[in-house]
Amino acid sequence: MKTCRLVTLGCKVNQYETQLVREALERQGYREATDEEIAELCVVNTCTVTSNGDSRSRQVIRQLARQNPGTRTLVMGCYATRDPRAVAKLPSVAEVITDKRELPDILARHGIYDDLPGISRFPGRKRAYVKLQDGCILKCSYCIIPQVRPGLNSRSPEEIEAEVRRLLDSGHQELILTGIHIGHYGVDTTRGRSGKPPFRLWHLIQRLDRIPGDWRMRLSSIEAAEMDDDFIA
Template structure:
């Protein structure tokens, strides 16, 4: 009987990628995934420490797995394991704590994996596959713990990434999401002491990936506004059939004074200028963002500046977070911590702005053609003068908007999920586009 494996992941796309890498490595020596009713021989928990809540959820999952799988070896990795290895090691059932993600090959070899994977062959349960291209962050934003637990910049070899994407496409994945701890710093660790003409950057990787054949598209995960260069925009424009017209630019605050306290590297003027450059080059691009509200000392005037900056940017989506004190960061020690009740009020206020901006953006797409990745499907039966059998396809468009497509059941092979379909936007509501298949 094969050994049984159960994995659990908290946090970012990079964590999800690294969990899948460990999972596939163990599958090479005969491990199989547990069903819900089976007990595991090995559990792997990939933890998050961005917030204290991430630590708490990580501990909860480890304790639950220990109760449900009393004989299992529990391996804990991830940023919480790096930040507090002794604390993690004291949790019930934990037999190993991986404090550095660069130790993953050593972890797998200790289990007997000889042929350690350099990338993924597929991404279980997902139509959109994440590909980690780099690790580490050198910045020291005052609210963020990640540079302390992932401080070393390390870019993956370009050819390893190219071959991995080729395998993922061959395995049927139609969207590849390039991700990293600081995606825009891909190649920076190689460029020290080299003249600028010899530098390797994210744009070089993108051009190389766009040369691959196959029916797939590329999306960039979170990137800093300073790294939205004219060269990057040009690559996206030149390869609009391959790279989706969407960027996720991390704003964090729309107030210059708050940005300075956050130790961000730019102000709102530069951020909005990069949004403008992107819109001038690409037709109706989607620009999403993250915003932290209630940062220490944030005044009502500073919050209003954030609202105005968001309106000016015209975001298609805003991920709104109330500020959370992260022990070990400079911001946690700052004076004038904003009361929780006021942070909640500001989350709600920015949420209203986000909904209006999203509705405006969705309306701007009505009448246009977009590309839909179908991700789920369910039958619909309409009973009137006759019985009509239809199917509802849901998915994500190239512009990072959820969409629904209703058509006759069994329309054609494209009715299967996990395919790219050309559709026209006919309408929208608060959280999705309504689309029809493009003729031909």
């Protein structure tokens, strides 16, 4: 059986996206290597929110190359997007993924054919993350994230609900709704579309709340200004 090793740096969204890749690899016959084994394929999901994130990302990639001679390393995440040339020069790096929409095609180049339909579990965790959206359109002077995750991309409520049901069926009883800017969930799908009723975060929460069972959902973070009367109601 083919072996792999996955390392995640950074936020809850990165943890979700790594799990997305992990399940795709498992469907293609990969298993995670033990500490004593050399992994044929490594995946590093990087962070760039601080300079420490950049440095730690480089350190992990070099360490994996030393510990897994001959491995192919796929590098994704915010540092890979911000400085792909620097990442490409690191040892064992076979692909630098700067746009996650290209992930299925890039995986296919390495013999991993999967349409990444979502996740079904978070191994070893009672809580599971559900990614609602990606991207940020704010221009905060102190934050680099809008540059490496620009625009807004909200998942459909149908896709999210199906994923929530899979996670509940896997035994998770607490789900954390996460994203880069979840307060802007649905903005991109309703903006400028006359006649289409808006479907925002509070509508999604109401929909998910109708799923039966003894479980709870949490919001990873949201701006106070986005907690309007509709949300609280």
